[in-house]
Amino acid sequence: DTGVSQNPRHKITKRGQNVTFRCDPISEHNRLYWYRQTLGQGPEFLTYFQNEAQLEKSRLLSDRFSAERPKGSFSTLEIQRTEQGDSAMYLCASSRTSGQNQETQYFGPGTRLLVL
Amino acid sequence: GNSVTQMEGPVTLSEEAFLTINCTYTATGYPSLFWYVQYPGEGLQLLLKATKADDKGSNKGFEATYRKETTSFHLEKGSVQVSDSAVYFCALRRFGGNTPLVFGKGTRLSVIA
Numbered sequence: 001d002t003g004v005s006q007n008p009r010h011k012i013t014k015r016g017q018n019v020t021f022r023c024d025p026i027s028e029h030n031r032l033y034w035y036r037q038t039l040g041q042g043p044e045f046l047t048y049f050q051n052e053a054q055l056e057k058s059r060l061l062s063d064r065f066s067a068e069r070p071k072g073s074f075s076t077l078e079i080q081r082t083e084q085g086d087s088a089m090y091l092c093a094s095s096r097t098s099g100q101n102q103e104t105q106y107f108g109p110g111t112r113l114l115v116l
Numbered sequence: 117g118n119s120v121t122q123m124e125g126p127v128t129l130s131e132e133a134f135l136t137i138n139c140t141y142t143a144t145g146y147p148s149l150f151w152y153v154q155y156p157g158e159g160l161q162l163l164l165k166a167t168k169a170d171d172k173g174s175n176k177g178f179e180a181t182y183r184k185e186t187t188s189f190h191l192e193k194g195s196v197q198v199s200d201s202a203v204y205f206c207a208l209r210r211f212g213g214n215t216p217l218v219f220g221k222g223t224r225l226s227v228i229a
Contacts, residue, residue, distance in 0.1 A: 042219030
């Protein structure tokens with residue numbers, strides 16, 4: 001396993017701008033999750049996919065947020081019209097639903113967003 | 117709803133001291149329980165897990181036992197090292213498969229030589 005990768009690692013943007021983050025899961029992991037972590041808090045669930053289907057969205061995911069996983073491999077998370085309250089670490093995780101270590105979620109290093 | 121409460125930090129210990137980080141949960145059904153660790157500058161890593169009552173998860177000298185009667189999953193280590201300095205997160209996953217994790221707020225541990 002090469003691990004979950006996320007890009008960019010850091011993003012600074014001005015309020016009102018749109019940003020997009022990318023997550024590449026561990027190959028053959030069919031589930032992919034997005035979480036958000038603010039300073040001093042644990043990660044909070046945003047949304048997750050099984051293959052290309054988005055199965056659940058948290059109430060934290062406002063209309064300004066959209067996530068896709070078009071081919072069931074990498075995923076993108078877009079935030080439109082960013083607000084200062086969007087500043088956080090955005091974490092991606094992936095897991096498999098069968099085989100060894102199924103159900104264990106493996107996390108990427110995160111993308112740190114700062115909205116000025 | 118589902119929630120996890122863990123003891124607030126920071127926790128500062130001397131090397132070779134005994135560590136306990138308390139974690140209790142609220143959940144419907146029978147969740148799976150996890151401890152994740154975040155070392156400085158690194159991503160979250162699974163430390164150990166337990167999927168049913170009375171299971172004991174263990175790894176790298178850390179242990180935690182799934183206690184259904186007290187809805188707890190306390191993390192313990194008999195002798196901590198400086199390299200154990202990190203933030204520790206307790207988490208649960210709803211019963212029923214690969215559902216999202218619910219995390220506690222994390223406990224920062226600092227071990228001094």
